[in-house]
Amino acid sequence: MSDDTRKTMKATFKVGFWHVVGRAPALCTTPAATASSGFQVHRRAVTYCLEEAGRAPDLEIMGMCSKSGTSTAVGDRRQLGPQAYSSQLDKLFLRNTRHLRWFQNAALLELCQRLHDAEGIRENPGALNNVTKHRAKSTSLRIRGIRSTIVVLNIEDVAPTRDATGSCYCVETSLTTMHDLINRLRHVSGDDIMIVTPYNARVRLLGAM
Known part of the structure; x- marks a missing residue:
């Protein structure tokens, strides 16, 4: 092949x-992909999900x-190395809380409780800095006219899985994410709906349910 x-x-x-x-x-x-200069998903997608968000x-x-209208961050507080984005002390999911999450959607909170058979999962309003939250949301609303919804899911006692690329993820959190995405897409207008995700096996499983 020529040049x-x-x-x-x-x-x-x-x-x-x-x-x-x-x-x-x-x-x-993953955050590694969204942080790369050649794949800035957060500038191009209305909905995006971050696996291993605790990094x-x-x-x-x-x-x-x-920057997004609707975003879902999914992570496990035990985050495995390498620590590419911040020190261990700065990890969002390494704080001294058993379950760290920020639910603004009561239906999604109930969905997470049922999927994980964990009725003890509750809202934790102090998980993120409220001042930063409101500043980011108001700025996004003024610039884009879009109200942002941010959901952080964290389940402590789940087994990490390593895929063929070496990336670590949790099956339970990926299932929760895909359930949520599919439910969201039911309300998206248009006939052509596409999901770009590393969880292809999970999508096939959900499609068969």
């Missing part, structure tokens, strides 16, 4: 890739989430 052909293929793939990403109503990816400090998560 010109390789460059043409690369440019064509890039255009096609962003065309697909730009039309996807929901994207589920980022509060302010970083707020900054990313404030």
